[in-house]
Amino acid sequence: MLVLTVGNSYVDIDGYASCIAYRELLKMRGEEAMFVTDALFNYSITNSLLESSYIKDDYTVSEEDTFIVLDLSNKEYFPRFVKEEKIVELIDHHRGFEEYWNSKLGDRAIIESIGAVATIIVEKYEQYNMFQKMDKKIALLLMAAILDNTLNFTADITSDRDIRAYKRLQELTGEIDYADIYFKESQEAILNNIEEAIVNDIKYQKENDKLPRIIGQLTIWDINDLNHSIIRQIMNNKGSNWIINIISLKDNISYIMCSDDAIEKDMILLLNGEQKKGFVVLKPAKLRKEIMVMK
Ligand SMILES: [Mn+2]
Numbered sequence: 001m002l003v004l005t006v007g008n009s010y011v012d013i014d015g016y017a018s019c020i021a022y023r024e025l026l027k028m029r030g031e032e033a034m035f036v037t038d039a040l041f042n043y044s045i046t047n048s049l050l051e052s053s054y055i056k057d058d059y060t061v062s063e064e065d066t067f068i069v070l071d072l073s074n075k076e077y078f079p080r081f082v083k084e085e086k087i088v089e090l091i092d093h094h095r096g097f098e099e100y101w102n103s104k105l106g107d108r109a110i111i112e113s114i115g116a117v118a119t120i121i122v123e124k125y126e127q128y129n130m131f132q133k134m135d136k137k138i139a140l141l142l143m144a145a146i147l148d149n150t151l152n153f154t155a156d157i158t159s160d161r162d163i164r165a166y167k168r169l170q171e172l173t174g175e176i177d178y179a180d181i182y183f184k185e186s187q188e189a190i191l192n193n194i195e196e197a198i199v200n201d202i203k204y205q206k207e208n209d210k211l212p213r214i215i216g217q218l219t220i221w222d223i224n225d226l227n228h229s230i231i232r233q234i235m236n237n238k239g240s241n242w243i244i245n246i247i248s249l250k251d252n253i254s255y256i257m258c259s260d261d262a263i264e265k266d267m268i269l270l271l272n273g274e275q276k277k278g279f280v281v282l283k284p285a286k287l288r289k290e291i292m293v294m295k
Contacts, residue, residue: 001032001033001034001059001061001062001064001065001066002026002031002032002033002034002065002066002067002068002088003033003034003035003036003059003061003065003066003067003068003081004019004022004023004033004034004035004036004067004068004070005019005035005036005037005067005068005069005070005079005081005082006018006019006037006039006069006070006071006072006079007039007071007072007077007078007079008037008038008039008077008078008079008080009039009040009077010039010040010041010042011037011039011040011041011042011045012042012044012045012071012148012149013044013045013046013049013141013144013145013148013149014044014071014116014117014118014145014148014149015070015071015072015117016041016045016049016056016141016145017049017118017121017138017141017142017144017145018070018071018091018116018117018118018120018121018142018145019035019037019056019070020035020054020055020056020138020141021118021121021122021125021134021138021141021142022068022070022121022124023035023057024054024134024135024138025121025124025125025128025130028128028130028133029128029130033068034057034059035056035057036056036057036059036061036079036081037056037079038079039079043186043189043190043197044144044148044186046144046182046185046186046189047185047189048185049140049141049144052137052140052141053137054135054137054138054141061081065086066086066087066088067082067083067086067087067088068087068088068089068090068091069082069087069089069090069091069092070090070091070092070117071091071092071093071094071117072090072092072094073090073092073094073096073097073098073100073101073109073111074094074096074097075097084104087104087105088105088108089105089108089109089110090105090108090109090110090111091109091110091111091117091120091121092110092111092117093111093112093113093114093115093116093117093120093149093157094111095111095113097111098111113157113159114157114159114161114162115146115149115150115153115155115157115158115159115161115162116145116146116148116149116150116162117145117149118141118142118145118146118149118165119146119159119161119162119165119166121142122142122165122168122169123161123165126168131168131172132172134172136172136173139169139172139173140173140175140178142165142169143166143169143170143173143175143178143182144178144182146162146165146166146169147166147178147179147182147183148182148186150162151219151247151249152179152183152249152250152252153166154249154252154284154285155287156287180221180250183221183249183250184221184222186221187220187221187222187225190218190220191220191225191226194218194227194230194231194234195234197218198216198218198231198234198235198244199234199238201216201217201218202214202215202216202238203215203216203217203288203292205292207292208292208293208294208295210266210270210294210295211243211270211291211292212241212242212243212259212263213239213241213242214235214238214239214241214242214243215242215243215244215245215288215291215292216235216238216242216243216244216245217244217245217246217247217287217288218231218244218245218246218247219247219249220246220247220248220249221248221249221250222248222250223246223248223250223251223253223255226246228257228278231244231246231257232257235257235259236259239259240259240260241259241260241263242258242259242263243256243257243258243259243263243267244256244257245286245287245288245291246279247285247287248285249285251283252283252284252285253281253282253283253284253285254281254282254283254285254286254291255279255280255281256271256273256279256280256281256282256291257278257279258280264280267280268280270294270295271286271291271294
C-alpha cells in the first residue's frame with residue numbers, strides 16, 4: 001500500500017487537505033493509497049471540513065508499505081511508522097532540508113518556497129488533466145489550506161502560484177466568499193479557547209532591547225470580534241512588560257496592544273505606528289518575526 005502522511009506533532013489544514021486531495025488524485029489514476037496519521041488536528045481544520053465525506057483512513061501500516069510525505073521534510077517530526085528508505089515522494093515548503101532530500105530522492109523531492117503545499121497538489125491535478133474532475137469538497141479543502149498557510153495571501157511566502165491556484169479553485173467551486181466563511185469558522189475555534197491560543201504562542205525575547213521581553217501574537221479574522229480586556233488579563237498574567245501583535249486578516253492590519261503607556265509610546269516610535277482605540281496600529285500588518293528585528 002502507498003501511504004500518505006504528515007508530521008507527528010500536529011496536523012494543520014495544509015497537510016490534511018494535501019494528503020486527502022493527493023490520495024483522491026492517485027485513485028483517479030488507478031493507484032490505491034491511504035492517508036494515515038495519529039497526530040492531533042489543530043484549529044485550522046475546521047468542523048465543517050472535518051465533516052466532509054473525505055477523511056483520513058483507518059489503516060495499520062505494514063512492512064511492505066511505501067510512503068509519500070507531505071508538508072514535512074524535517075525528519076525529527078516524521079511519524080514513527082515511516083521508514084526513510086521506503087519514501088517514494090516528499091513535498092514540502094519548509095526550508096533547510098532541500099539538499100538532503102534532493103540527494104536521496106532526486107526529482108521525487110519537491111521542496112519549494114511557496115505559500116502552501118496544497119498549491120503544488122492543485123498543480124498536480126492540472127498536470128494529469130484531472131483538475132476539472134476534482135470534487136468540490138476536495139477543492140474546498142485545498143482552498144482552506146491555501147488561505148490558512150498564506151494568511152489570506154498576506155504572508156511573505158505567498159507566491160503568484162498560490163494566488164493562481166486559489167482562483168482556479170474558486171472558479172471550479174463558485175465559492176467567491178470562501179475566505180470570509182473559512183476564517184470566521186477557524187476564528188470561532190480560536191475564540192472558544194483564547195487563553196490557550198495566546199499562551200501557546202508567546203515568545204520571550206532578549207535579543208532586541210527596544211522591545212519588551214514578552215511578545216504575544218494572535219492571528220484572527222476580524223478585530224471587532226475580540227474582547228480586549230480578556231486579552232489584557234491573559235497577558236498580564238504572564239508579566240508586567242509586554243506587547244501582543246493581533247493580526248486582523250480581514251483588513252490586513254496589526255493591532256498592537258501594550259502593557260502600559262510607556263511601552264505604547266516606544267512602539268509608536270519604533271514601528272512608526274498610529275495610536276487608535278488603545279492599540280498601536282500598523283497597516284499593512286506585520287508579523288512578529290518582522291517586528292522583532294526592528295531597531
Ligand atoms: Mn504547509
